[in-house]
Amino acid sequence: MVNADHAMASSMETVEILPRTPITARTARTVRDPEDWPTDSAAENDEVEMSLLGDEERRRAAVGTNGLGDGRGVGEKSREGRPLSSKDKNAMALLILLYLIQGVPLGLALGSMPFLLREHLSYSQLGVFSLASYPYSLKLLWSPIVDSIFLPSVGRRKSWIIPMQIVIGSIMLYISFFSLELLENPAENVYHLTALFLSLVIMSATQDIAVDGWALTLLSQDNLSYASTCQTIGLNTGFFASFTVFLAFNSEAFAERWGIPRLMLGTYLRFWSVVCYLVTIWLLFFKKEATDMNIKSVYKNIWDICKLKHVQSMLIMHLFAKIGFQANEAVTQLKMVEKGLGREDLAIAVLIDFPFQIVGGWLAARWATPDKPLRPWLYAFWPRLGFALISTLIVYWFPNPPISPAFFVFLVVHTVLQSFSSTIQFVGISAFHTRISDPLIGGTYMTLLNTFTNLGGTWPRYFVLKGVDMFTVATCRVQEAGEELALKGTFHFTAECVSEQGKARCADVGGECITEQDGYYLVSAICIVFGVLFFVFYIAPTARRLQALPVARWRVALR
Known part of the structure; x- marks a missing residue:
């Protein structure tokens, strides 16, 4: 899932990086789920310090925030009724x-x-x-x-x-x-x-x-x-x-x-x-x-x-x-x-x-x-x-x-x-x-x-x-002198009857591959x-x- 890194091109000549979420006020910590509160040593990691953003970008990020860090950006509303530009x-x-x-x-x-x-x-x-x-x-x-x-x-x-x-x-x-x-x-x-x-x-x-x-x-x-x-x-x-x-x-x-x-x-x-x-x-x-x-x-x-x-x-x-x-x-x-x-x-x-x-x-x-x-x-x-x-x-x-x-x-x-x-x-x-x-x-x-x-x-x-x-058991059955010989083969044995090569070798000696246990069902x-x-x-x-x-x-x- 592949996952994945998305790339899209637009007609604009330059790309401006904007934060997708507002800067969260420090007081927002009081509304967090108690089981998710960070320890003192981890608290620093939870602060959103967009230090690489300019003053204008910081101002835009702060507009409209309710201090809860809800993930909405500047003027972000429902997509309903908004046509794609x-x-x-x-x-x-x-x-x-x-x-x-x-x-x-x-x-x-x-x-x-x-x-x-x-x-x-x-x-x-x-x-x-x-x-x-x-x-x-x-x-x-x-x-x-x-x-x-x-x-x-x-x-x-x-x-x-x-x-x-x-x-x-x-x-x-x-x-x-x-x-x-x-x-x-x-x-x-x-x-x-x-x-x-x-x-x-x-x-x-x-x-x-x-x-x-x-x-x-x-x-x-x-x-x-x-x-x-x-x-x-x-x-x-x-x-x-x-x-x-x-x-x-x-x-x-x-x-x-x-x-x-x-x-x-x-x-x-x-x-x-x-x-x-x-x-x-x-x-x-x-x-x-x-x-x-x-x-x-x-x-x-x-x-x-x-x-x-x-x-x-x-x-x-x-x-x-x-x-x-x-x-x-x-x-x-x-x-x-x-x-x-x-x-x-x-x-x-x-x-x-x-x-x-x-x-x-x-x-x-x-x-x-x-x-x-x-x-x-x-x-x-x-x-x-x-x-x-x-x-x-x-x-x-x-x-x-x-x-x-x-x-x-x-x-x-x-x-x-x-x-x-x-x-x-x-x-x-x-x-x-x-x-x-x-x-x-x-x-x-x-x-x-x-x-x-x-x-x-x-x-x-x-x-x-x-x-x-590994879990498949197959048998190469060969008729020899009026008697039927069974040459068993699994993933572990060289005389296997699982792969196409093994089936071909079985056919070369006049045998037929019979699958007694298909490992697919067990693995599934x-x-x-x-x-x-x-x-x-x-x-x-x-x-x-x-x-x-x-x-x-x-x-x-x-x-």
Whole structure:
């Protein structure tokens, strides 16, 4: 969750940084929840000392404040009846475009490639490839560098966005020339493929940091929540293009059915590398922005933020919140394809689902009110856990191909509702992050919050994929001299009958692989049970307490 750093461009020539919350009076401490009172040693961290703001900005920040730190900025009112300005529209358009570029390599690394490789690799080997997605969840480690080091002549955010997009385009161009060779025998090239896509994800994550920080200053204060909507539209569109569209047009059956040429990975990557270069050239010569920050102070500020007790509570919540959905998100679709669902059918299901994701993102941004920004995130939790259970049952009772039109319609409806709940959660938590982040260190603050959100969905994936193979028991049955021999194999044994290579070896000796126990069901059950218990006893009470805190409590004295 990806998480993420929002970037939007507007037509204005300079960017003025304004505080999104008023300076809180010291007397405001008397109205805080007693259980959240800081100790004397932590009190200094809870003061909102916008020392880097000018006198005029301080005056604006103080206007209209009621001393409670309620998170409302100057003249901030309900968005109802307020049309988007042309500046905000231009900014949103650029944000969507930058997130689109980000979503393309992520859609390949997290979507299409596992499907293409599953035909030749075991789930354990796919677990190795899944390590390529980890940098997107670890970008906090270098976000202060992105927030503070830049070329003034280029701009604070552009100094990183431009080179990252050039590298992204170049890596995609390189892969395009060697894609056939790499995919001919992926078992031997799994580490090379992992390294290439790891590099792509690192560059995308770095671009994401800069884009997130830029978004906080590009959008007007009244429309900051639309940053998460832009991220949803841009990332989903890029992911959709690299996952759904590419898988459909890459399918031989789809190409034959519609009488069109098959889209190869190399051609697809070359197209997007050109798009990446063109957008980068436009940014370099036609978009201006500027500001500065000391790198040492940013690292100190992020450490001060991490020491806040309520921030620590939220980070724990994020780190384990997505375990309940992990078996569903990492394995279910692979299992459906394994049981006979055509990749082109899956692509069509996701194609129908795409517009619902966009609508869901827009509605969630409207639903996430300033006083209850986490409401969409919390409400969508139960549906997502329920859909994870339904998905497991669908795999268990998956019909023999060809599947009937009625069952395919059921799959489409299930996919739409499942992704709709996921989109609502994503936009809800992103709106909350945008609300509490300090725009003066926007890229780093947003990255801190989004890092743990993304990490919660990334770190379990490797263990889930490993667990599926580990708990799977398969038997290679061979007829020899009139007797049936059973060569059992699991993840632990060399005579395994789990991966495609193991199945091929079994076929070479005239045998047939029989799965006695599919580890997917056990891993899915463990994830869902943990998700229910963690939500009831930790997530729900913690989230309600956190969203009730005034925005001032999320700020520290900037160094």
